[in-house]
Amino acid sequence: MAKLSSINKAVIAGIGIAGISYLSSKNNREKARTMFQNAKVKADSWITKYKHKKSPLTKVGHSDPYDFQDNNMLSEGAMYGVDYYNEEEQQ
Secondary structure (H helix, E strand, C coil): CHHHHHHHHHHHHHHHHHHHHHCCCHHHHHHHHHHHHHHHHHHHHHHHHHHCCCCCCCCCCCCCCCCHHHHHHHHHHHHHHHHHHHHHHHC
C-alpha cells in the first residue's frame, strides 16, 4: 500500500511540474486561457440545451442546425407544398 501512495504522489508531482513548465511561457498561458474559455462556453451551452428541453411550440421557426431529426422533418415537409402545387398544376 505504501508503494502505491508514493507512486501516486510522484505522478501528481510530475503532472504539476509539467503544468508549471508549460504555463511559464506567456504564449502558452494565453492558449490555455482561450481553450478554457471555449470549453466553458461549450459546457454552458450543453447544460442549457439539456436543462431546457424545447417543446414543439418553442422550436417553431427556429431550426437548430444540429437537431438532425428536426431538420429531416423540415426537409420532408418542405417538399409537401411543392408536390401539392405540382399535382394541382397537372390537373
